[in-house]
Each structure stands twice: as structure tokens, then as C-alpha cells.
Amino acid sequence: MAAVHDHDIAHAHDHHPTGLMRWLTSTNHKDIGTMYLWFSFIMFLTGGVMALTIRAELFQPGLQIVNPEFFNQLTTMHGLVMIFGAIMPAFVGFANWQVPMMIGAPDMAFARMNNWSFWLLPPAALLLLGSFFAPGGAPAGGWTIYPPLSVQMGMGMDMAIFAIHILGASSIMGSINIITTILNMRAPGMTLMKMPMFVWTWLITAYLLVLVMPVLAGAVTMLLTDRNFGTNFFNAAGGGDPVMFQHIFWFFGHPEVYIMILPAFGIVSEIIPTFSRKPLFGYSSMVYATASIAILSCIVWAHHMFTAGMPVTGQLFFMYATMLIAVPTGVKVFNWTATMWRGSMSFETPMLFAIGFIFLFTLGGFSGVVCAIVPIDIQVQDTYYVIAHFHYVLVSGALFAIFGGAYYWLPKWTGHMYDETLGKWHFWLSMFFFNLAFFVQHFLGLAGMPRRIPDYALQFADFNMISTIGAFGFGLSQLLFLYVVLKCIRGGAKSPAKSWEGATSLEWTLPSPPPYHSFETPPVIR
Amino acid sequence: MNVTEANSVVLRKLLIFTVIMFGFGFALVPFYEKICEVTGLNNLLQADTLTENTQVDTARWVTVELDANTHGLPWQFKPLQSSVRVHPGELTQVVYEVRNNSDREINGQAIPSYSPQLLGKYLKKLECFCFSKQVLKPREVRQMPVQFLIEPGLPDDINTVTISYTFFELGNDNTVSLDISASQL
Numbered sequence: 001m002a003a004v005h006d007h008d009i010a011h012a013h014d015h016h017p018t019g020l021m022r023w024l025t026s027t028n029h030k031d032i033g034t035m036y037l038w039f040s041f042i043m044f045l046t047g048g049v050m051a052l053t054i055r056a057e058l059f060q061p062g063l064q065i066v067n068p069e070f071f072n073q074l075t076t077m078h079g080l081v082m083i084f085g086a087i088m089p090a091f092v093g094f095a096n097w098q099v100p101m102m103i104g105a106p107d108m109a110f111a112r113m114n115n116w117s118f119w120l121l122p123p124a125a126l127l128l129l130g131s132f133f134a135p136g137g138a139p140a141g142g143w144t145i146y147p148p149l150s151v152q153m154g155m156g157m158d159m160a161i162f163a164i165h166i167l168g169a170s171s172i173m174g175s176i177n178i179i180t181t182i183l184n185m186r187a188p189g190m191t192l193m194k195m196p197m198f199v200w201t202w203l204i205t206a207y208l209l210v211l212v213m214p215v216l217a218g219a220v221t222m223l224l225t226d227r228n229f230g231t232n233f234f235n236a237a238g239g240g241d242p243v244m245f246q247h248i249f250w251f252f253g254h255p256e257v258y259i260m261i262l263p264a265f266g267i268v269s270e271i272i273p274t275f276s277r278k279p280l281f282g283y284s285s286m287v288y289a290t291a292s293i294a295i296l297s298c299i300v301w302a303h304h305m306f307t308a309g310m311p312v313t314g315q316l317f318f319m320y321a322t323m324l325i326a327v328p329t330g331v332k333v334f335n336w337t338a339t340m341w342r343g344s345m346s347f348e349t350p351m352l353f354a355i356g357f358i359f360l361f362t363l364g365g366f367s368g369v370v371c372a373i374v375p376i377d378i379q380v381q382d383t384y385y386v387i388a389h390f391h392y393v394l395v396s397g398a399l400f401a402i403f404g405g406a407y408y409w410l411p412k413w414t415g416h417m418y419d420e421t422l423g424k425w426h427f428w429l430s431m432f433f434f435n436l437a438f439f440v441q442h443f444l445g446l447a448g449m450p451r452r453i454p455d456y457a458l459q460f461a462d463f464n465m466i467s468t469i470g471a472f473g474f475g476l477s478q479l480l481f482l483y484v485v486l487k488c489i490r491g492g493a494k495s496p497a498k499s500w501e502g503a504t505s506l507e508w509t510l511p512s513p514p515p516y517h518s519f520e521t522p523p524v525i526r
Numbered sequence: 527m528n529v530t531e532a533n534s535v536v537l538r539k540l541l542i543f544t545v546i547m548f549g550f551g552f553a554l555v556p557f558y559e560k561i562c563e564v565t566g567l568n569n570l571l572q573a574d575t576l577t578e579n580t581q582v583d584t585a586r587w588v589t590v591e592l593d594a595n596t597h598g599l600p601w602q603f604k605p606l607q608s609s610v611r612v613h614p615g616e617l618t619q620v621v622y623e624v625r626n627n628s629d630r631e632i633n634g635q636a637i638p639s640y641s642p643q644l645l646g647k648y649l650k651k652l653e654c655f656c657f658s659k660q661v662l663k664p665r666e667v668r669q670m671p672v673q674f675l676i677e678p679g680l681p682d683d684i685n686t687v688t689i690s691y692t693f694f695e696l697g698n699d700n701t702v703s704l705d706i707s708a709s710q711l
Contacts, residue, residue, distance in 0.1 A: 109533045180536040218551020
């Protein structure tokens with residue numbers, strides 16, 4: 001972002017390369033944060049085009065636009081790109097920008113490793129997307145890459161496996177950096193229990209990442225050796241077990257969904273108090289609730305596998321453990337509501353997204369509890385009900401929080417206020433079209449429409465048409481977001497240091513935009 | 527200790543933790559096999575033992591259809607009778623025949639599959655060629671028995687069941703896990 005560069009405070013010892021080399025070699029947390037966010041936005045559009053192609057095919061029954069093989073590649077790649085390319089890097093981008101500024105640190109702990117973590121992403125993305133052009137095409141067995149399909153596919157699968165390795169390495173390095181920064185580089189007086197909630201949620205998320213990312217790396221390594229080196233981890237004929245892959249994968253996969261939502265909780269926990277002009281209600285209970293969610297998330301993985309074959313005792317354990325997560329999550333939702341209670345609320349775009357988040361994430365949470373119930377899950381497994389559920393928690397959950405956070409901190413990052421009118425338009429269009437696209441999918445799922453299939457029975461036609469219209473409306477609304485962000489970077493009303501009246505955390509003590517090197521002398525927190 | 531040193535300490539700890547978790551992923555493999563063995567889940571390679579004397583339910587007939595497939599190896603594989611009628615609780619023996627049509631020695635492993643899926647719970651196999659790998663010399667023909675009974679607990683509405691076997695080829699480097707299981711027989 002040019003705006004940041006223009007406002008560099010000149011340091012005698014700083015000699016920045018310019019142009020491309022500036023970005024390639026940057027070790028500055030703000031530069032790297034910016035790159036993460038742009039990377040994630042590009043991946044978001046890429047995954048979005050895949051989603052719209054899927055929805056276009058499903059606009060009407062029958063096969064119109066893509067053939068079934070390519071449709072399967074699209075559903076698989078949409079999942080992989082959105083999870084590993086869009087949502088996760090976006091949160092790491094927020095962490096890079098905000099964590100040092102919120103705890104009063106000059107930069108991330110390992111600045112060069114930070115550069116490396118980011119620059120692993122573009123090659124991984126190229127490898128992943130390049131698999132479309134490999135013989136046999138991209139992976140097409142679902143983003144969960146279950147064997148036996150993932151063992152049988154063409155070399156596109158190998159490319160995806162390597163991409164996952166690289167993305168995992170990037171995430172692990174990013175997490176190590178974030179943990180070290182938070183543990184060691186807080187300003188004097190910034191005790192752990194004084195940290196902003198966003199920093200807390202990222203600390204816990206980073207621990208989850210180093211806990212489960214290596215397990216995924218192990219799982220895909222086993223796939224790779226099964227495919228190429230004659231091992232039989234998952235090959236039934238050789239004494240392996242494909243169901244074992246599901247266990248190992250979901251041991252990673254379930255914490256992963258919390259990796260994608262905990263930082264969102266953090267962002268919302270910053271926005272709600274600011275626009276309610278009240279401190280966050282129940283701060284310490286928020287911290288404990290986040291930690292409880294993280295711990296519980298590690299013992300519920302098999303609820304993704306109720307139909308894979310499991311003793312009843314196992315089903316009951318995983319069902320009850322899953323439902324238990326609703327308790328700390330409920331604590332958080334009630335705390336946000338209590339923060340707003342009798343606050344002097346105002347409804348700028350970040351607050352709209354945060355409130356939208358609370359409504360829709362809670363709805364997605366409830367459909368999650370429905371899916372946790374074994375007899376119902378057996379009915380809705382692999383139907384559009386599940387699709388509706390996880391898009392409610394990932395799009396109107398994680399993504400809405402990302403939008404909210406972007407609007408919240410854009411004035412800080414660029415030094416300009418964004419266009420409030422257009423921001424509100426972006427929110428209301430997203431809100432309307434999101435629900436149009438995904439609410440009806442609950443009905444489709446309950447009526448039995450299976451996921452990952454390019455054609456469907458005629459009775460599903462109306463809801464699918466509505467869903468497709470919603471999806472295109474939602475997708476096009478995001479171009480408005482791009483326009484608002486670009487407009488904000490290029491100019492606009494000058495933002496004061498404290499862009500929002502009710503904001504309290506440390507980054508608002510810095511000028512907007514913050515100097516290239518901030519908090520070189522640590523602030524003192526009382 | 528200054529900040530840089532403190533940071534390196536945390537870095538080292540987290541890297542070690544990462545490596546441990548990578549290993550943990552692989553450690554889940556023997557752990558999973560052990561769990562399956564201890565709980566008796568997913569018991570494909572071992573004979574069942576009859577814990578109690580099962581009563582033969584002579585009032586009821588169940589048709590057992592026998593199915594045989596090969597997956598990518600040049601064997602001819604078929605049951606000698608396509609179906610048998612049995613009473614629940616009655617010990618039954620059927621015979622499958624396999625013929626190696628090629629001029630090379632081939633290792634094969636049969637994997638069972640049941641329909642309805644529920645049958646797996648009630649089918650007890652005392653002897654089966656699927657418990658170990660089969661090595662067939664060029665042009666060799668072999669007849670192999672399966673001894674089984676269906677427990678009388680099989681739900682009343684199930685009158686026909688299918689037992690299916692599929693032979694897969696094993697390379698010469700077939701896995702350790704299979705060898706261990708086979709040697710336990």
C-alpha cells in the first residue's frame with residue numbers, strides 16, 4: 001500500500017529497497033500483513049469464481065456448464081483454496097498488522113522468518129491451482145482428500161499434497177512467530193490478562209496450529225508414500241485402513257475449524273466494545289471460554305465420521321463432547337450481547353458486520369448442534385444441510401469478522417476513512433445475498449439433496465435457483481468491497497489517531513497511518 | 527537474558543513440539559491398529575471365537591449369497607455354489623475356488639464385504655482364506671473353505687444376505703502389519 005510507504009518516518013539506518021524488491025525482502029510486520037491480506041483477497045476471488053461456477057451449474061437440474069469430473073474438481077478446490085488460501089492467511093495478515101501494535105512491540109519476534117512464511121504462500125498457491133492443468137486434473141475427491149480416491153487420482157493430487165505441505169509449513173512458522181511475539185515482546189505492564197481479546201484468541205489459535213498442522217502434514221505424507229512408494233497406510237488390500245485416514249485427518253480437521261473461527265471471535269471482541277462504548281463484558285470468562293473451546297476441539301473429531309462405522313459408545317462420547325462446546329461458545333455470545341446491553345451503540349460498518357456475525361454465527365452454531373446429534377447426523381451426513389451449516393460459520397462467521405476487522409482497522413492502516421455509505425451497502429448486500437444463497441440450503445439438505453453432485457432431482461430446482469441467485473449477488477457484492485478498500489487507500493477524509501470514539505487498545509495511540517516502525521520505545525501500560 | 531535469546535528459546539521449544547506432533551501423526555497408525563485389536567473392531571484378519579454355545583434357530587431360513595471379485599490381478603475366482611440356505615446359529619462351510627491364469631507367482635489378499643452392512647455384526651467366521659495372504663504359483667488352482675455361522679440375533683426382517691470377497695494383488699513388499707497379523711494365526 002503506497003499510503004503506508006509515503007508516511008515512513010525517515011530513519012538514518014533504514015535504507016529500503018523500492019518497487020518489487022521492497023515487498024520481496026520486507027521484514028516489516030505491516031508490509032507482510034498487507035501482503036497476507038492481499039494474497040488472501042486474491043485467493044478469495046479465485047475460490048469465489050469456483051463457487052460461482054458450481055452454483056451456475058446447479059442453477060438448473062441437468063448438466064449445462066461443466067462436466068461432472070470438473071465439477072468435482074471445483075468443489076474440492078473451492079474448499080482447499082478458501083480454507084488454506086483465503087481465510088487462514090487473512091487472519092495471519094490481521095495478526096501481523098495488529099498483534100505488535102496491540103501489545104506495544106516494535107515488530108514480530110522473527111522478522112526474517114515472517115518474510116519467509118509469507119513468501120511460501122504464492123508458490124504453494126501456484127502449485128495447488130496448477131493441479132488443474134495436470135493430467136487427470138485437480139484433486140476431485142473433496143477437500144478432505146479421503147482415500148481410496150485420493151490414492152487413485154492423477155498427479156494433480158501430488159501437487160496438492162505438496163501445496164498442503166508448504167502451506168502447513170507457512171502456518172507453523174507464522175504461529176511460532178506469533179506465539180513468541182506475544183509471550184516475549186509485550187510492552188512493560190502489558191500482562192497476559194490485560195492483552196486485547198484479539199491477541200488472546202490468536203495466542204490460543206497459534207498453539208492449536210502448531211498442535212495439529214504437523215499431524216496433517218503427517219497424514220498427507222502417508223498419502224504421498226501410499227501413492228508413490230508402495231506403503232499401505234490406507235490401502236485395504238495391503239492391510240491398511242482408509243477409515244484411519246479419516247481419524248487422522250479430522251484430528252487435524254476439527255481443531256482447524258476453530259483455527260478459522262477463534263481469531264474471528266477476537267476481532268468481534270474488539271469491535272463490539274468500541275461501538276458500544278463499554279469495556280468487553282466478562283473479559284476473563286472470554287479468555288477461559290476461548291481456551292476451553294480450543295481444548296474441547298481436540299477431542300471431538302469423530303463427529304465428522306458418525307456414518308463411517310463406529311461403536312455406539314464412541315458415537316455417544318463424540319456427540320456429548322461436541323455438544324459441550326456449545327457451552328463456552330454460549331458464554332462468548334452472551335458476553336458480546338451483554339457488552340452491547342445499555343451501551344451507547346452506533347452502527348458503523350464494522351459494527352454491522354460484528355452484529356451480523358453474532359446473529360448468523362449463532363445460527364450456524366445451532367445447526368452445528370443439530371448435526372452433532374448422532375441420529376440426525378446420520379440423516380444429514382453429506383447433504384446440503386452440512387453445506388449450509390459450515391457456510392454459516394465460515395462465511396457469515398469467519399469472513400464477516402474479516403470484513404468487520406478490515407473496515408475497523410482500515411482507517412488506522414491507510415490513514416483515511418473508508419466510504420461509510422458504500423461500506424454499509426457492502427454489508428447489507430452481503431447480508432441479504434448470503435442468506436438468500438445459504439438459508440435455503442438447509443431445506444435442500446433436510447429434503448435429502450446430496451453434496452458434491454452436479455445434478456439433482458427436479459423437486460430441488462426452485463431452492464437451487466434461489467441459492468444460485470444469492471451466490472451471484474454475494475459474489476458481485478465483494479467487488480464493491482474491493483472498490484471501497486482501493487478508494488480508502490487512495491484517499492478520503494483524514495483519520496485521526498483514534499479513528500473510533502470508543503476504541504481503547506494501544507494501536508489507537510499511534511498516528512494513522514502508523515509510522516513504518518512503531519513502538520521502537522515500548523509504551524508503558526498502567 | 528535479552529529478548530533475542532528468550533525468543534530463540536521459545537522458537538526451539540516450539541520447533542521441537544512441532545516435530546513431536548509430526549511424529550504423533552505417524553504414531554496414530556500403530557495406536558489405531560492397537561485400538562482396533564483391543565476392541566475387536568475392524569477385525570478382518572483374525573478368526574472369530576464363539577463365546578457361548580449358540581442355539582440353532584431351525585424355524586428360520588436365511589439365504590446367503592456368495593460373491594467373488596478380483597481387482598486387477600489375473601486370477602479367476604468363484605464360489606463353488608452361488609448361494610446357500612442356512613439356519614441362524616448353524617455352522618456352515620462353503621468353498622471358493624481360485625485359479626492363477628498367469629505364468630508368474632502372485633500374492634493375493636482377499637478383503638471381505640457384507641451386505642447389508644449390518645451382517646458384519648452377526649457373521650462369525652471360524653475359518654477363512656481371507657485371514658492370510660494367498661500365494662498362487664503359475665496356473666495353480668486352489669479350493670479354499672470359509673466356515674461361518676450367522677448369529678440368531680440377526681434382525682428378523684433380513685432374509686437374504688451377501689458375503690463378497692475381492693482379491694487384491696500384494697506386491698512382494700507387502701506390509702508389515704499384514705505379515706504380523708498373518709503370523710498370529
